[in-house]
Each structure stands twice: as C-alpha cells, then as structure tokens.
Amino acid sequence: MMQKSEAGTADRILQTAIELMKDKGFKAVTIKEIAQSAQVSEMTIFRHFETKKRLLETAIEKxxxxxxxxxxxxxxxxxxxxxxxxxxxxxxxxxxxxxxxxxxxxxxxxxxxxxxxxxxxxxxxxxxxxxxxxxxxxxxxxxxxxxxxxxxxxxxxxxxxxxxxxxxxxxxxxxxxxxxxxxxxxxxxxxxxxx
CATH class of the missing domain: 1.10.357 (Tetracycline Repressor; domain 2)
Incomplete structure (x- = not known):
C-alpha cells in the first residue's frame, strides 16, 4: 500500500506531467523535465510509473x-x-x-x-x-x-x-x-x- 507522502508525490508527478504534456505534447516532454518540474528524481518517476506512457495512462484513469x-x-x-x-x-x-x-x-x-x-x-x-x-x-x-x-x-x-x-x-x-x-x-x- 502506498504511503500518504508517496501518494502525494505520485499526484504531484501526475499533475506536473499533465500540464507539461498539454503545453508541449506527449513526445516532446521528457522524464527529466517532468522530474525537474515536480522536484523529484527521475528514479522516483520510474518507481511510481515505470514509463512515460504508463504515467499518462495513470493520469487518464485517475x-x-x-x-x-x-x-x-x-x-x-x-x-x-x-x-x-x-x-x-x-x-x-x-x-x-x-x-x-x-x-x-x-x-x-x-x-x-x-x-x-x-x-x-x-x-x-x-x-x-x-x-x-x-x-x-x-x-x-x-x-x-x-x-x-x-x-x-x-x-x-x-x-x-x-x-x-x-x-x-x-x-x-x-x-x-x-x-x-x-x-x-x-x-x-x-x-x-x-x-
């Protein structure tokens, strides 16, 4: 089960990714850019979502x-x-x-x-x-x-x-x-x- 702070981190990553993808398009946005904007490491993003595509699918499901x-x-x-x-x-x-x-x-x-x-x-x-x-x-x-x-x-x-x-x-x-x-x-x- 995801801890409360981990859930908050995942939500912050999702929100950041959605805004960046909306402005620049899915392909143009990098994991590095999402990590910097969300103030997390790239490894944190991969731990939560595995891929950029899965991150977007999770945002849509959420x-x-x-x-x-x-x-x-x-x-x-x-x-x-x-x-x-x-x-x-x-x-x-x-x-x-x-x-x-x-x-x-x-x-x-x-x-x-x-x-x-x-x-x-x-x-x-x-x-x-x-x-x-x-x-x-x-x-x-x-x-x-x-x-x-x-x-x-x-x-x-x-x-x-x-x-x-x-x-x-x-x-x-x-x-x-x-x-x-x-x-x-x-x-x-x-x-x-x-x-």
Whole structure:
C-alpha cells in the first residue's frame, strides 16, 4: 500500500506531467523535465510509473468521470426530467472543465497514440449507458416520450460536448452565455422536445 507522502508525490508527478504534456505534447516532454518540474528524481518517476506512457495512462484513469457519474445516477436522480438533466449537464461540464488538460492531450496525440483514444473513450461510452438507462426508465414511467434511449443520450451529450469544445477551442469570443444560462436553455429546449 502506498504511503500518504508517496501518494502525494505520485499526484504531484501526475499533475506536473499533465500540464507539461498539454503545453508541449506527449513526445516532446521528457522524464527529466517532468522530474525537474515536480522536484523529484527521475528514479522516483520510474518507481511510481515505470514509463512515460504508463504515467499518462495513470493520469487518464485517475481522472475518469465514470465513478462520479455512477454515484450521480445511483444516488442523486429525482426522476424529475428538468432537474435531473440540469444536474447531469452541470456535472458533465464541471467534470470536463476539471479534466480539460487530459482532453487536450488526447486531441493532440490522437494520431501519434491511437491507443490513447481507447482509454479516453471509456468515459463517454459509460456516460451514454447511464443516460440511456435513465431515458429508458423515464419512458417506462411515462415521464418522457423516448423511442430510442441510446440516440437520445447521444443527442443530449452532443449538446454538452459541443459547448465544452467550443469554449475550449474558441473561447469567449464564440460562447457569450454563461455556463448556467447555456445549461438552462439546453435543458428546457430538450425537455420540451421529449415531454
């Protein structure tokens, strides 16, 4: 079992590596550079992660949003469509914002490290499953008219991902509404379409 200070060291290494890789790209960043920035020895990095690739995979696993969404769907759903979709949308955008660096690395390295897509794509696939199940139950409860829960889940997540991507790549010149205003408008529009 990892000691508390070792866990703190590993987290510091991960955070440093993520920021450097986001700014420079995976291949351009060296273990030596990560070690210097994290104020640890190169041997410490190898002891914790063995390789630079494993370090990145660990960062992606650590920042998985699956657990928080599983908890949301198991404990926070009220079966009120508008409230639930607002909660789901807010949580999704908060999690994506918290993981912006991982997202940017995956976009930068999609051609040089196609296996990275496998790790990163786990999050949206699981989230789609959770949301499709939610829509299926809402349909069974006669609280929404949903013919294809999978397509409804993809549609809703595409709204959210589009907002996050636009904000990430185009910034405030393109997105002028606040996140809360966007979520409110998106959820209300979506609810009108399926109730």
């Amino acid at each position: 920042h998985s949003i699956v657990t928080s969404f599983q908890n949301l769907f198991e404990t926070q759903i009220t079966w009120d469509l508008e409230k639930d979709l607002y909660l789901i949308a807010s949580t999704y955008l908060d999690q994506m914002e918290a993981n912006r660096s991982i997202f940017l690395i995956s976009v930068q390295e999609r051609t040089t490290m196609p296996e990275l897509s496998h790790h990163v794509s786990h999050n949206p696939k699981k989230l789609k499953q959770f949301l499709a199940h939610y829509f299926q139950v809402m349909s069974e409860k006669k609280k929404a008219k949903i013919e294809d829960p999978d397509k409804q889940a993809i549609s809703f997540l595409t709204f959210l991902f589009g907002y996050f991507s636009s904000l990430t790549f185009l910034g405030n010149q393109f997105i002028t509404d606040s996140k809360e205003d966007f979520i409110q408008h998106c959820v209300q529009t979506y609810c009108r379409g399926i109730t």
